[in-house]
Amino acid sequence: MPEILEWPSAILKPAAIEANVVAFSRSGGVTLGGLQRVVRTDRGWWSVAYKGIALDTPAQRRVWNAIAAHCGGMAGLMAVPVWSFDSAPWPVGTVNGRVLVPHSDGTSHGDGSLYAQSPIRVTLVDAVAIGATSVKLRIGGGIDELTGVRFSYEHALYRTGIPTLVDGTDWTVPVSPAIRAPIPAGADLEFGLPTCLVRLADDRTMDVRLSSGRFDLVDAAFVEAADYWSDLAAA
DSSP states (O other): OOOEEEOOTTTSOOSEEEEEEEOOEEEEEEOTTSOEEEEEOSOOEEEEEEEEEEEOSHHHHHHHHHHHHHHTGGGSEEEEEOOOTTTSOOOTTEETTEEEEOOTTSOOOTTSOOEEEOSOEEEESSOBOTTOOEEEEEEEESOOOOTTOEEEETTEEEEEOSOSEEETTEEEEEEESOOOSOBOTTOEEBOSSOEEEEEESSTTTTOOOOOTTSOEEEEEEEEEOHHHHHHHHHO
């Protein structure tokens, strides 16, 4: 199995992120009356872009160079976090998609730091197979709305649509893109800091410059590694 590198979000954090599902549809052409019929042939794939990543220390430069070496252009696989502060109703006290909490007895680590855990608990009610376009989710705490939110499972990223059924804490929602790999019933889904399995958008994405001030803001563009999921399904 190819090595998957997880993006070091604590060291290389973008100022802005663009994460969008690129639709894949087919048009039958436009009639003389101006009518165009468009058919959805798939549920698309993810395009992710990081904007304004600060490279202002030698350590950050080294990490950036190491990631570039791992990728070797578009060949390498990475799991990049897709922050969801824009869509999830975060509880007070969250930091980077996590809640900081002490031990059960109220104490912290020896250095005074706290544990980080996800503030959102959502599980899958019924198992889903590859290609499914709807899931049944159960809210367990920290969130009361599952419309238009992102989540991931084992680095497969999804976005929910308008629910088709809400039954108490159980929500049946469509998802895009289609389910990449089987998810078992009862699985904990990552809503706090979902991740997406990607490759670089092109071989030169991680090219970088060295300016006289040694400070630079760089961007990085990624595309979902849909081929990985396809190969995994065929294995």
